[in-house]
Amino acid sequence: MKKLLIALMTTAAALSLAASAEAAGKLKACWVYTGPIGDFGYSYQHDQGRLEVEKALGDKVETAYLENVSEGPDADRAFERLAREKCKIIFGTSFGFMDAEVKVAKKFPKVMFEHATGFKTGGNLGIYNARFYEGRYVLGQIAAKESKKGLAGYIVSFPIPEVVMGINSFILGAQSVNPDFKVKIVWVNSWFDPGKEADAAKALFDQGADIIVQHTDSTAALQVAEERKLHGFGQSSDMIKFAPNAQLTSLTDEWGPYYISRVQAALDGTWKPDNVWLGIKDGAVKLAPFTNMPDDVKAMAEATSKKIAGGWNPFTGPVSKQDGSPWLKDGEVADDGTLLGMNFYVKGIDDKLPQ
């Protein structure tokens, strides 16, 4: 029933777009979001990027977006609708839009497509991603320093490589400080359900975790941490207002600079499908100010961020897989291909990865 509703909503939203289209001589740049722009998380941050494009390029561009587009067959129609409405460049911002974008990009060879966090490219389809795992390594180190029980709770959405990579990087960071550090993992099977995220946080705290990490989009988990006088990390946006005493830092996404450069390239006629993976050094992954922690932990977090910005990869050997079999030899660095297809845990995680 919900799917049907979302489909109806997508159609309604798309129809309303048609009216605002057609402005003479402007380049039309369009975005497709999987969540509502009011989620104050992932989709919100992408939309902030869109607003930055409007601000930076002014009357040379016109922007439009579709929100709440579910991943799957609905997405096909969303992209096709935008392409028909004279969007010249279209950004699909969620992993699950991948196949839809590949399909629609083939149909509209003159439209420029960009897909976030995926791995399929085409003649007019580029991909972009952010190395969130870089930030998660720093979170892991902070968690290991700040947790009194050596146990973090980790709320996650779906077992896609992006998420698995994040968990692995987090635990590697934590183990670099405390080799015995443990993490309890709860899959909520949703990117966005504040109530469920809050419930998961409560369950994890009740089972002894004293720090919460999330790979879901709402502020609910941090609010629980605030209520219980424990700590946690924000996600996508700086959530300090919701948890002034609980947030240690927040892993934020800054898409603006990338979007501006790509839309500018489209304006200049120099756009080519690209494959970029931006990290801390590019400013696409940012850690909100380190708060509620002693100075030495803060200094460590800053030093690690700097080290990563300098080119060091958190996935540098020696690293073993969960079952103890060797994965990376001493000094060996994981290649991007392996990371983007990551479907295994590293050593030290007790959870069984849902396949």
Place this chain on the structure above:
Amino acid sequence: MDITVNILLTIATAATPLLIAAIGELVVERSGVLNLGVEGMMIMGAVGGFGAGYLTGSPWIGLLAAIIVGALFSLLFAVMTLSLATNQVATGLSLTLLGLGLSGMIGTSFVGQPGVRLPNLDIPGLSSIPVVGKLIFGQDPVFYISIALTAAVMWFLFKTRTGLTLRSIGDSHTSAHALGIKVIRYRYLAVMFGGACAGLAGGHLSLVYTPQWVENMSAGRGWIALALVVFASWRPWRVLAGAYIFGAVWIGQLHAQAFGIPVPSQFLSSLPYLATIVVLVLISRNKRLTMMNTPASLGQPFVPDR
């Protein structure tokens, strides 16, 4: 022991909005009206409650606003379906769509703002009794409202004359009309009661459960409430049982995961739905009793002059 108490408290929080919205919808359906707009009324209550609480700084005003917004929003449905005799299913669905969209628009400026939280009840002395203290005397006010509401609706429907009249309208609006009962007036009030309940459930979400405003924050809870009413075969105490079974399995599966039991999380996530359906179908397995409880004129439009 602490963990058990905490789990029970969490279950109550998860079940409360479902229970309130479902009890409201139960009264609506008992009067013979099917309002599929629960999700929309709930989200409007959530944004109204958050907004009023945020702007005035008082969660109580927020809660009151949630109830009023829910009731007013359901009035739209009542006018359409009762006075204009539109199709109830289509109108209910559009109420949900409208609510989701409208709340997003109203709430734009509330995104990213911490709201106010309704404080838990705290009776000096009583709340600090081990175990039962917190469970009985230390929960949020809406929890007590939800239990009182269930009892009140049970009493109203089955022990009062007005309740009997309401049920008779749900069973056969033409007969009731022939007896001189004001069918439309009863239904208006029932629909608005349902709206007020859905609004209150939404207020619980944005003022207690997760004190914040985000679009779509009801995340399908209105639909679960609707399903509960049907699977509970329109009996209040079964709705209560259903809401708590759902809440218990919902919280239980999160704990099971955190505990590390080796069952795929996708299966665990679907478990609350499965368990609730199975249990409620088992309680409602007596076909004749279920038939008796089903409002016979549910969903049919009624025009008095016809």
